[in-house]
Amino acid sequence: METKACGRAGAPLFQLRDAQVVRGGRTILSVDRFDLAEGEHVALLGPNGAGKSTFIQLLTREVFPLHRDEPPMRFRGQARPLLSDIKQALGIVSATMHDQVRVHLPVIDIVCGGQFGTLGLPRHVDVDDAVRAKALEALDRLGIVDLSERDVMTLSTGQVRRVLVARELMSDPSILIFDEPCTGLDPEGMYHVRNTMRLLAEEGRSVVLVTHYPEDIIPAIDRVLLIKDAQVFADGPKRELLNSRTMSDLFGVPLEVEQHEGWYALRGRY
Numbered sequence: 538m539e540t541k542a543c544g545r546a547g548a549p550l551f552q553l554r555d556a557q558v559v560r561g562g563r564t565i566l567s568v569d570r571f572d573l574a575e576g577e578h579v580a581l582l583g584p585n586g587a588g589k590s591t592f593i594q595l596l597t598r599e600v601f602p603l604h605r606d607e608p609p610m611r612f613r614g615q616a617r618p619l620l621s622d623i624k625q626a627l628g629i630v631s632a633t634m635h636d637q638v639r640v641h642l643p644v645i646d647i648v649c650g651g652q653f654g655t656l657g658l659p660r661h662v663d664v665d666d667a668v669r670a671k672a673l674e675a676l677d678r679l680g681i682v683d684l685s686e687r688d689v690m691t692l693s694t695g696q697v698r699r700v701l702v703a704r705e706l707m708s709d710p711s712i713l714i715f716d717e718p719c720t721g722l723d724p725e726g727m728y729h730v731r732n733t734m735r736l737l738a739e740e741g742r743s744v745v746l747v748t749h750y751p752e753d754i755i756p757a758i759d760r761v762l763l764i765k766d767a768q769v770f771a772d773g774p775k776r777e778l779l780n781s782r783t784m785s786d787l788f789g790v791p792l793e794v795e796q797h798e799g800w801y802a803l804r805g806r807y
């Protein structure tokens with residue numbers, strides 16, 4: 538995969554400095570310092586309402602931080618990046634996107650739509666063979682090319698989630714944001730989505746994962762950013778932070794963390 542650099546050479550992919558988001562007179566997120574390098578992966582973990590989605594929206598420029606003389610957010614070193622540059626670099630897979638799949642369209646149209654930024658194909662657009670071939674290749678990489686002609690509404694939740702990943706691959710993103718990608722999935726669906734994250738990380742794309750569960754954190758993601766009460770609770774290597782004490786403090790209940798061959802699991806202690 539080629540990195541589509543549009544900023545200063547050597548600059549971090551994302552840089553946050555004293556970034557504060559206020560809504561309704563309340564600070565819903567405050568980040569002193571955060572850098573993410575090109576190709577680096579990170580998992581955001583924290584309780585409901587902690588500020589994880591707000592953090593992602595800061596990166597995607599869907600929310601803006603309070604004004605500072607020193608710009609609170611930089612993308613590839615640029616304080617005023619073009620939204621189109623960010624959108625071009627990013628692929629986002631979320632349950633929210635999944636909820637929008639309520640149309641009877643063939644899977645191939647949904648995936649080709651990724652080329653045009655639409656859910657299906659825009660009216661009066663004839664998809665050429667190259668776009669179609671690219672969509673089939675994306676579906677093949679996710680192991681679901683045999684579903685290409687199926688009505689997307691007839692697929693399982695896990696299959697749709699993979700179709701949406703394939704759709705994001707149409708723009709060859711250098712960063713993939715997975716926002717609670719395994720919510721609502723059965724173990725088979727979870728297996729495939731986690732495996733997909735693994736493949737994309739291996740291709741050198743940055744994977745940014747938002748989750749409530751350490752089980753989603755694929756071994757390739759070494760760094761975790763723990764968010765609690767609108768603040769960064771901790772930021773560092775998962776081997777130092779994914780332990781019973783830190784997870785219990787983060788979620789405010791007694792939890793036990795287990796680790797096996799680079800995969801982590803969380804269970805309650807009663």
Ligand SMILES: Nc1ncnc2c1ncn2[C@@H]1O[C@H](COP(=O)(O)OP(=O)(O)OP(=O)(O)O)[C@@H](O)[C@H]1O
Binds near residue numbers: 565583584588591
């Ligand atoms: N537009 C808004 N106006 C007021 N408060 C908001 C707004 N958007 C978010 N919040 C609040 O900001 C806090 C952080 O929300 P956010 O969605 O970032 O949390 P989260 O960690 O992603 O939660 P979850 O795990 O439940 O998805 C929450 O208390 C939420 O209610």
